[in-house]
Amino acid sequence: MAESFRLPGRGRLAQARTARFTFDGKSYSGVAGDTLASALLANGIHLVGRSFKYHRPRGILSAGAEEPNALVGIHRDASRKTPNVRATVQELYDGLTAVSQNRWPSLGFDVGAVNDLASPFFSAGFYYKTFMWPKAAWKSLYEPFIRSAAGLGVAPDQPDPDHYAARFAHCEVLVLGGGAAGLAAALAAAESGLRVIICDEQAELGGSLRFESGAAIDGQNGWDWAQAAAARLAAMDNVRVLTRTTAFGYYLQNFVALAERVSDHLSSPGDLPRERLWQVRAKRVVLATGSIERHMVFPDNDRPGVMLASAARTYLNHYGVAVGRNVGVYTANDSAYAGAIDLKRAGVNVAAIVDLRDNPSGPMVDEARALGIEIHGGRGVVRVGGRLRVSSITVKPRTGGDGERTIAVDALLVSAGWTPSVHLFSQSRGKVAFNDEVKRFLPGTYTQDCISVGACNGTDGLAATIDEAYAAGAKAAREAGGKAGKAAKPKVEGSENWSRGMLGAGPGAEAGTTVKAFVDFQNDVTAKDIRQAVREGMQSIEHVKRFTTNGMATDQGKTSNMHGLAIAAEELGKAIPEVGLTTFRAPYTPVTFGTIVGHARGKLFEPTRRTPMHGWAERNGAVFEDVGQWKRAWYFPQRGEDMHAAVNRECVTVRKSAGLFDASTLGKIEVVGPDAAAFMELMYTNPWQKLEAGRCRYGVMLREDGFIYDDGVVGRLAEDRFHVTTTTGGAARVMNHMEDYLQTEFPHLKVWLTSISEQWAVIAVQGPKSRDIIAPLVEGIDLSDEAMPHMSVREGRICGVPTRLFRMSFSGERGFEVNVPADYGEAVWEALWAQGQKHDACAYGTETMHVLRAEKGYIIVGQDTDGTVTPNDAGLDWAVGKKKADFVGIRGLKRPDLVAEGRRQLVGLRTRDPDVVLEEGAQIVADPKQPVPMKMIGHVTSSYWSENCGRSIALALVEGGRKRMGETLYVPMPDRTIEVEVTGMVFFDEKGERLND
Template structure:
């Protein structure tokens, strides 16, 4: 047991010792301790080094508000968590804790030279200093800053833990289980409603855990708390969640709750979730978040051993730990006296209480005197002594100019209280400035939500209990005997005889922001608190300024000569407490991070050793390499085999929409540029779809199966947006049309067969369809059977070869594919992937929407004026095509390029110029959109969008590449192979 532990005192289990290590040294604590309380029990106050100046720091607080005491916990491979608050971290046997931001060790830290030279590190230092020369940024400045300033190191290994997540609902959600929250839960439990009470601490009680001595309804507060916990446990309609932080309050009472499940247990069971995120939708939210004590801003206020008075009070009452043996206190609020009395009553010597106020209530003074405590009013602390722990304070009385040194080993401070408005502000509840207490308080609610207790500015146990009961519809009036909470005075600046340049009074401990930094920001012209915050980084650390925001505001408003409300308050943003990425991701990691869609034929491709590529959210076979083949060789072979005999391709990912109804043709006329009314049943047509702005949106082949039924295909990636686009126009612009749309993408497997032997292959398997060219010409669709299963058989071609697209119900896809593949062996049937598909279509000059077009390409630009109906009165995009910019000369046109050197395959995306010797920046005409090696032509081919391209036929252009190589290429029509289309009609 540590020498600062008070035997038998507190809520920790004195019968159960827990061993853990800090920076490699073993310590003993008790069951119920935090890292901070256990270390303090052993006299250790130095817990870390500060962010910028590497100053030694100890715990300032006792819970999640802690700005200083950040540590790293390691528990085996991949399980390292930096920046945890030692004050809220429960110990367990074998726990390994290390300090941060120090080298070589915590007691001697090289980086502390930053402190010596701190005059050179004022607010805005980084912005001002690391500016020039620019080339220094990557190699010198950034690594330097990253090494010297910082928090704990980021983990380098994958996190092996599981993080759970769930949606949940309740009638009443109560956040915070102090007296207000507990009374609300008790009152709510008596009604027929689902109640959830959450608290981020290990146990319920809030301020009752730290401040003991009151009686509630005739019982000591500890006994009342124990009974209340038991009552809530018994209530069937109440769920109590501890170790659960309400991290964010979103629209319509949607509150994110992050529950820590395993960080406090010594051994982990496999598969056990580390944390669980509850997405809670509540009918009503009761916020009882309490208030956080404010530090005082004085020279040397960051020395280890200087802490909030309420924190010291909690260490003694909850953990049985004296934060020192000879303490002092510096306060501007009555509440600190009770804390000092609690320590004094535990036989801790009190060296002095320094009160910045001129006058003090007589009864408080009397209580101090009865304990023999020296109270010095109208005085401040002008400096503190001690290296890694406070040893002395200098008490300065500004009116008389007297100075006096007082020795102490801990210093309690209190600058008053700040109600916690975080979640209230997340919910967009408005706040109002309370001039009397100089704090912001909740004003108008924006949700069905109420703030009660200390977070509403209502201090004291009785006030909180009664407010809690009332908020939950109860009428209980609690009988409470408690010490008067008292009052305080807010000081923006404490007087000091020492010149400001020789002092260091911290406002934001975690980001090392001093009062001077804030004043400097104001002097340099920053007037809004939001700008002061960003320039000084005050309140921007992981504690989000829980202890610093109002002190910063007070100092800034004084410097600006304005009232605080005119200067404003910075915005509170989720998360209230730092939250792991694991909790936010939940189950959505690895394979579940983004679901990969696979076609029914995908397993076959995988078994054949296909290489895959992602297309939209699909994975598609890219090419099928044979042993020893690279991609180039495989694609060349697949292309040749298809053009020579027969290729087979899985086109199942094509988007499909069934457009049905008496007005289906009318609707098609609106959605596509070309006409559909006269398309015969059983015929197909290529359709081009524009957005209303006149640019190409999608394309695909459409088959008419009946007068009132179209089988529409879309691009693979475009299917969802085309469907939405159609639904939008149908529902909102043309609701009078009797048309129904159904997405059928996943209902059909599509097997594309291309090559001169395509018909020969399928002929024996097809029933009910005459395949002869006369009755089944190119661009036709028939329904019948193939391999004994129903099919919609399209005679279409995206390769220029005789082609069929066999649509079968999805679950027959693999069977039909395997049957055809087996039978195709005599034609040397060759499976090909998306790369070969792209080459074959490029050889024919067919566009890929999104590759050869980019959302600014009109049909005319793409050389497809032929598909835009001149006769139709209306279609989506028609009017925009007449806009002056869209009919202007000199737009970019889609053309073909043939390189001078047939072996050069241009890079897609490469820029095109007329003269490669012109000065930089060159006049760029456009870029290469598609570029491949064409095995059929024995040379490279390319397509490009080039300014005024149609008027540049046979012109020679240049494609300059990095390294000084300039490729020369000739502009041609984008039709490289079989321009007459004779190969479609192979018999």
């Protein structure tokens, strides 16, 4: 199909370079440089979508980022289906596939449009009022209904296959917006030689020069000047020009986030990232974000074919597209006249200009009149004909009375004036102030090192804008430490003035009318809805916004906020500044999650920590579990074993001969210095001063509130040197806790703390044969029980490398923990494994480690304790130094609640049926026959099948547990109630004889 609305020789695109695309399955052609919107319009297509709530047919309102209506899906392939793309922003590429949204079965005939007829039910606050009860109906009925009936596009159902890049950047001057103001500011700042970044959301710099036809800068046409200026900037080493880049968030200390769309405009993106996040820190920021035209609020102002005057002008002057053949104009300010004049000069018939102002006058009005365009002053559009496309407008005097006239049109250009884009200024936490004369909110009080220039600062006219921006750019550079250059300020001739306009509803949509005069197109909010919200008691504009959802769609009310505010103010009988403005929030325009997430997804989401022996475990068939960031060997299945069988075999083997276990993930901290023992006294509940060098002790660490924070075996290597171990998960926070006290509460102590978790690989060799396994490899350490009893530590060599050899046990068997420098971990493991083979030892994982320690009643902090457990609760009173004058938690332990009777205490549980294994976390009750909700007196903290005991075992926290020995308690489960007996915590070798076996 030919592009029948493309005007040969008009616009700036090379019309010979065509690009094909499809819309809802039909093929069309456009021109390289088109947006999807301009290409659709070139083909005479205005109807592109259905509205959110009422499913009303919608067209293209704008030519930029503010677009509320023309949202489409862009489909590249099965996994690249982007919903809610603004057709006015999406650049055309050859082969582009676009589909309309929120319609069924077709865009022209949409069953959901019945909502439009049922609209009295869907007015403001509908959701709050209609679906109040019954509560259960929300999930099953209301929400699914609302979700399917109201909505935007469909989210993609496959993972995003694209990749996204991220950059940090620093500069002295950051210019946001590349229109005339931004370019002038950047040129002035760049002369200083300082680093300058200028960004703009469009494909080329130029801003409103894209459509403004009347001005000349430095003797050139405005657009050509902009392209030359952009090229000059891009050629400078100190300047970075970012196009297709939206500044979407302005944070503290001039930290600005930019989203660069790298490849969405390309037919074949290849290896390029889709988007790139720039996080820029700037000494000075120049805000040159321009302004956005507002539509007129009148009945059925949402019909396809009704569009902003500046948009129609952009399509004509830049894209060479006529938005109709017989267009009308409805305005309350001068700028729409320029559109009418440009269209008329391009040979498009302009049926009429309807101007709400009585007796409009001025050079633009004169020019329009001279071109023979009919001007209807003091009149408004009170009706439009046509449903899928505007076909006529009905015009009436503003003050009422006779003289109604219907005029045929195929497009209607509207302009109620211009709203300065103060979004980023407001995000910088600057305060806007209402200027009553021009009826605009303008930057008032600044809180950051930034400056607004041009239209976003309320400056009208190109000459004034460039003057202001050039001065601001030079000043920003000076303030950032640069020297001004010698380049001359651009000279402007001929400039349009777009001041004034109107806010709120026009004739035909006044208070009392029930017509649909849209304020917010994207969320289907009408003038009536806003008045209703006020009548129903919403006083604050923030409440009006939430009740009506005005300005809450993805366009964030760029075209609607000021109209909504004015209508609310009128209804409230207040002045606009008294009602106030709603808050502007980031992002300025929608930003993909991909851009924000960047590389931090999949395998790069979080670091993976592997122990030095990881490779060996992998080669030997280990199944791994995630413990924090660590990959830990969970169990080592052999020949078809399931987890249960493997763990049973490992548990039995360790107690029968021996097992090797990778304990490298344990946190390790070296506490060194003349006051090391004094520091340890304060950090742990236990006494340390008298612990001899070469001996170990199990330490308990509390928080100041008296609850257990961490535990671990500590070896004293020398008078002034402790090798502290922590839980795997606690390593970092225990280090932080120790540093905190050392630096801030006990800075007088001469102690140095070093995290050594990664320096030492740890191989636990546990079991009756453990000494036989390590003995042949150890040099310089007497391993006899007399020389090296349980809970001792020696330094020597193993396999020729240095070792810190601990004799300790977390299994209840004779055991050693062999610490070697991490790089030797795997080699020493291999050597120990070879020795172990001679004694039928096994490798075991974390599951067997857990079972073995539970058989012995050894607790795991964080599993058997939960931050509300005291040493006494855990049966660890023996570890609290009774004679100590101070340690962290000493006072907390004396709190009334911590010494009260009836606290939950750790005990063992034996199920009456030994084959039943309890569920960890299951609740415990004393009387299973009591009515629901039952009183829960505890819960299961650890539970396993113990092959060594031939039965299930469990640990639990139970109220007054130690006084309940032998008592029967109950664990109610969904399908049955399990009977348990309260016992001690040690299930295996109660006397602890095997530690020295």
